[in-house]
Amino acid sequence: MQLTDYEKQMLGGENGPAVARAMDLLVRYGEALGAERLVETRNVAGAFNASTPSIRSMAEDGFDRVYSELNLDSDDVVDIPHMAVPTCQLITGIDIENHALQGADPGLVDMQKDGERFFGQRGINMMCTCTPYQVGNVPVRGEHLAWMESSAVIYANSVLGARTNVEGKESTGAAGLTGRIPYWGLHLPENRLADRLIDVQVPVEDMAGWGVLGYFTGLQVEEAQPALNGISATPTLWELKHFGAAAASSGGVEIYHIPGVTPEAPTLEAAFGGNPMPDPIVFGERERVATWERLQSAEDRSVDFIMLGCPHNSIEQMSRVAELLEGRKVHADVALWVHTPRALAEVSKRSGYTDIIREAGGVVMSDTCPAISRRLPKGVRVIATDSAKQAHYLPAIAGVDGWFGSLEHCIDAAITGKWRGGP
Amino acid sequence: MPDGQSTSKIVMRGRGVVPGKARAEALVTRQTISGWGGINEREGSVIELRHELRGQSFAGKVLVFPGAKGSSGWSAYFHMCRLNGTAPAAMIFTRMTTKMALGAVVTRVPAITDLDGDPFEMIETGDLVEVDADEGIVTITKHET
Structure with missing residues (x-):
């Protein structure tokens, strides 16, 4: 992989051991992908929190150890400096006010609070949600991100036109300290085009309807890139949020296009970049009902x-x-x-x-x-x-x-x- | 292998993703695997409701599968499998994604992709598989039934 002089300097340890570990991980990861280089990012969303019993013994040694192991894949414990670029925390495991109702162990609640203080001191914004785009982190079109959370990634790529792959706990930990992420996949404009066509033949009216369509789409296309044809009414933020979360759960969809709605698809033809379109996958009444039924795993109608x-x-x-x-x-x-x-x-x-x-x-x-x-x-x-x-x-x-x-x-x-x- | 008994070895070539060598029994699925929400990291087993490997453990096996799906917690869960001693011995996969690449890197087991044949045709659960990810070579000894 080609590194710039500044990236070589970071890898060589001139910016401290944590940054060197971060670059080492990014190089191993980039080479595994077959990426040719890294790209600069100034917007990282990751999972830094420590609130599970399995992390307890690690956290007792301090949060430098937690970050070193779980966010940098480093065998050595390195001192974690302030983040190099704006970075936020996604969802966590403990509701800081309702933890008693959750039945969380008080020791784990203290660990969560200690962790938040540690991460906050290093410039990690404690948004503590799977939807940073609902609370102020709204990326600009074309902006390179390093985001985790499959439902946020699909929203940022598709609805906002920002560019991110689905990153993980370790790659976002490294990106926050370096402002770099492999230039691969959806960072490249030519990889963002649609390659599957969903022909929506029934009205999609509410959040549940968009959830069902998303679940169907993920099952059908797996990790491919669908365009939806036949959407007649402009969906809302929360409908697209549900559609994307569902498609990223049943499959691995990271970007979709809706002609006339999403920014990289002014038309259906543009969604495919002028390439020939594949045969459509039909979403009709039969598919809608079958997908709805697949989402049910209960028989007892008494709910608790x-x-x-x-x-x-x-x-x-x-x-x-x-x-x-x-x-x-x-x-x-x-x-x-x-x-x-x-x-x-x-x-x-x-x-x-x-x-x-x-x-x-x-x-x-x-x-x-x-x-x-x-x-x-x-x-x-x-x-x-x-x-x-x-x-x-x-x-x-x-x-x-x-x-x-x-x-x-x-x-x-x-x-x-x-x-x-x-x- | 005892003398006189026939052995059938198949050799495939691909691209090493994470270097290293391993030799173990294969566990094969044509279905992608979820990390977070799809596996139990303490047991190294698949828990996804409708997955064909549900309830089966991949710990110490050569996991042959298309790749990763679902949550971005994929790498973190396979990372924890490594820390818990329940990781696969090696990974052979067919579809490269960021989840898959990062997951293989932090699991730190030999991993190979882009094989010159279809691993789902060539490898069956129970076959003995040697993965040499330094050289990009997979050697399969068919399980005698």
Whole structure:
């Protein structure tokens, strides 16, 4: 791989041992990819937090050791300096205010807080959400990023036209200290074109509908790059957020195009860069219903846990949840957790939404989600969620059965304790 | 191999992704694997609900698979498998992605891609596979049934 003089200097240790370890990892990683060089980035989103039992013994030696091992793949413990470029923390494992409700061990809560102080002192912005683009980190079109979080990567590439591959814990740890990431994959304009065509023949109307279409798309194209034809109404941020999260869960989609909606596809032809289009993959009523059914892993209609906010809810979604819950009571046998970024939780509180949700018997959570934290209310057997991503992951992670449906179905189940949703 | 018994060896060539050599039984799947949410890093096993390897362990095996899918936690989970001693002995894969490359690098096991034949046709679960990622050579000894 070709390195600039400055990159060679970093690799040689002139900027300190942590930066040298970071460059060493980037070179090993870049060579594994077959990348010819690195590219500069000034926008890194990674996972630095330490809040799981398996990291405890490492954290007892200090967070330099945690970062050295888990964020740099370094056998030596190196002192971690201030980040070289703007860097933010994605989702974490512990809600810093609702940790007792999560059932988190107080020792792990202290570890999380100590970690946040350490990372904050090194310039890592504690956004603590899977959706940095909802709370101020909104990349510019064409900007090179080093982002983790598959649902954020697909959003940044597709909806915003920024450029990032799906990075990992180690590569973002190295990028924050060097401002470099391998120039490969979606950083190159010619690799961003569509190569699959989804012909959407049914109206896609709400968040659940976009989640189903996303899940179908990921199953069909795996890690290919689809263009969606037949979208008649302009989708919202939260619908595209759900579409992308679902497509990145059932497959490995990192970029998609919607002609007339997403910035790199003014037309269907432009999405393919003038290349011949493949035969369309049809998404009709049959495919819609079959995908909906595939997302269900429960049979028992008595639900005990409703999970909303994966990816973390926008403020508009919080407003809608409050509107649906106003003056109603969550069933005594059901727990309702609604997840939104910490910054938006402030807006939710100030708007009165949090009070309405709390008076109904629900909880507004931030910083984490049950799939990441592996923490659910005690004794949960059957969950319901409005997120195709959570319906995909949580049953496997937590050993529960899951229903997937619309927000309205989920609120109905929260009130009645019974799942009455359907396609 | 005892004298007189026939052996059939197949040699394939590809590109070494992570250097090193390993020799172990193969575990083969034509399905991509999720890291975070798809494996149990303490046991080195696949947990994804509808995966054909669900419940099976890849610890100490030569894992032959198309590549990575799902969450960006892929590398972190295979990294933890290494720290827990539950990593595969080597990886042979067909589709390069950033998740796959970074995951192989931090798992620090020999890894090969771009083979000159279809590994899913050539390798079956239970075959003895030698991976020489320094030279980019895979040698398969078919499992006698």
